[in-house]
Amino acid sequence: MKVGIIGSGIVGQVLAKAFKAEGYEVTLGTRNTSKEDVVKFNKVTNIAIATFEEVAKQAQVIVLATKGSGAEEAIKLAGINNFSNKVVIDATNPISETVAPSNGVIHFFTSLEESLMERIQKLIPEAKVVKAFNSVGNAFMYKPKFPGGTPTMFICGNDDRAKTVVKDFLILFGWETEDMGQIEAARAIEPLAILWCIPGFIGNQWTHAFKLLKM
Ligand SMILES: NC(=O)c1ccc[n+]([C@@H]2O[C@H](COP(=O)([O-])OP(=O)(O)OC[C@H]3O[C@@H](n4cnc5c(N)ncnc54)[C@H](OP(=O)(O)O)[C@@H]3O)[C@@H](O)[C@H]2O)c1
Structure with missing residues (x-):
């Protein structure tokens, strides 16, 4: 399976x-x-580099990992049609570039009534967008090891088969998954990034991940 990553950060x-x-x-x-x-x-990884458009054209699964404010522009550059019928993993967060954090609380340019994921899905209606990876720092995205056990990745999206694909990736990457349902759940999953960053900004503590405890 060919995976294309849109975003070089x-x-x-x-x-x-x-x-x-x-x-x-x-x-x-x-x-x-x-x-x-x-x-x-x-040079270091031997991973091929290409334009957003080349990546989106070739890939069977696409990961969207651009700056939140550039996500829609990146999709347009990549070509709307190149996302059709593909699983698109949306790792972005709508972090404001103009408003500085208030006591460690970052600001979003979206509201609780519309997530960035919903804007993205509207732009590429034929794509199967799944929110994932946005609620943890990059250092823990792959094979995280926490003394408290396996952390939980919250995901959502409108296509159940796409969510199964993403869940399988997450298992490989060392995560347990909680499917929060349809796309509107991104209004709650995206702000987890705000919560995740607070200990970092107020206490320089960046080494944590969320886990859902259940009966
Ligand atoms: N950093 C983390 O640990 C972390 C954790 C979870 C989620 N996230 C989210 O993941 C995303 C990526 O974060 P990051 O820290 O890797 O890098 P970033 O600096 O937020 O994004 C870098 C990427 O965005 C592209 N980009 C920037 N402005 C653009 C524009 N106007 N139009 C099109 N593309 C644009 C850049 O393009 P070029 O390649 O051309 O420079 C680059 O590929 C963000 O949405 C962030 O909130 C980050």
Whole structure:
């Protein structure tokens, strides 16, 4: 299965390496394939670098890992039709670039009535978008080891088969999954990133993940 990552930042790089480690053919996408950082990444990992459009065209599964405010622009650059019928893992968060955190609480440019994931799904209605990986720091996305046990990744999306695909990836990556249902659940899953960041900003504590305890 060919996995295409749209986004060359740390999340894109971590997930690209993780998929490669699990035996998938991976390509990392950027707007600028000659950017020093991605050229170095390609040399070190041997993971192919391509434009957003090339990545989206070739991939069977697409990971969206761009800056939240650039997500819709990135999709347009990648070509709306190149997402049709594909599983799209949405790892983005709608973090405001203009408003600084208030006492460690980051600001979103979305509201509790509409998540970034919903905006993304509206832009690519034929895609099977699944929210995942947004509620933990990149250092723990692949094979996290916590003394408290296996952490929980909260996911949501409208397509059950796509969620099964993503759940299987998450199991490979060392996570348990909680399916929170349809796309509106992203209005609750995206703000988990706000909660996750607070201990970091107020106490420089960045080494945690969420776990759902159940009876
Ligand atoms: N950092 C974390 O630990 C973490 C954890 C969970 C979720 N997230 C979320 O994951 C996403 C990626 O985070 P990140 O820290 O890896 O990197 P980032 O700096 O948020 O995003 C970098 C990527 O966004 C692209 N980009 C930026 N502005 C754009 C625009 N206007 N149009 C199109 N593309 C644009 C960049 O393109 P180029 O390749 O051309 O530079 C690059 O590929 C974010 O939404 C973030 O909130 C981050």
